[in-house]
Amino acid sequence: xxxxxxxxxxxxxxxxxxxxxxxxxxxxxxxxxxxxxxxxxxxxxxxxxxxxxxxxxxxxxxxxxxxxxxxxxxxxxxxxxxxxxxxxxxxxxxxxxxxxxxxxxxxxxxxxxxxxxxxxxxxxxxxxxxxxxxxxxxxxxxxxxxxxxxxxxxxxxx
Numbered sequence: 052x053x054x055x056x057x058x059x060x061x062x063x064x065x066x067x068x069x070x071x072x073x074x075x076x077x078x079x080x081x082x083x084x085x086x087x088x089x090x091x092x093x094x095x096x097x098x099x100x101x102x103x104x105x106x107x108x109x110x111x112x113x114x115x116x117x118x119x120x121x122x123x124x125x126x127x128x129x130x131x132x133x134x135x136x137x138x139x140x141x142x143x144x145x146x147x148x149x150x151x152x153x154x155x156x157x158x159x160x161x162x163x164x165x166x167x168x169x170x171x172x173x174x175x176x177x178x179x180x181x182x183x184x185x186x187x188x189x190x191x192x193x194x195x196x197x198x199x200x201x202x203x204x205x206x207x208x209x
Contacts, residue, residue: 055164056128057125057162057164058127061162065118068118083100087101140186142160142175155206156171157171157207158173
């Protein structure tokens, strides 16, 4: 598995999710399975509640495994506070871009597991993120997105 880049906040958020799944959701599902077993009188094959609980258990266990692997392979990234303003864009950089006459947009470059464009966090693997990596303030970046090609000007890098 490749390295996953996470901010400290992203790492904590995923660690909290893992703790909740291990310590809360597992117990809730075990209780549902116990109740379904008691109510089914041994007829598990036809019991929809038992089947739903087993499916949920499978999902939760899969997510636990996914988070364990992700967190074990994570590399923490630092926000670029105090670094030279206008430096080279890399994972962890905060970037302000402008496309034509549109309103400027600010993004933080993060790993794929933490990406959430609505929160201003874009993956370094996305078309926009990968086009910005290595650029500097004042540069132009050409993006080849699934919706079509476009260009942006980098107006600020922190």
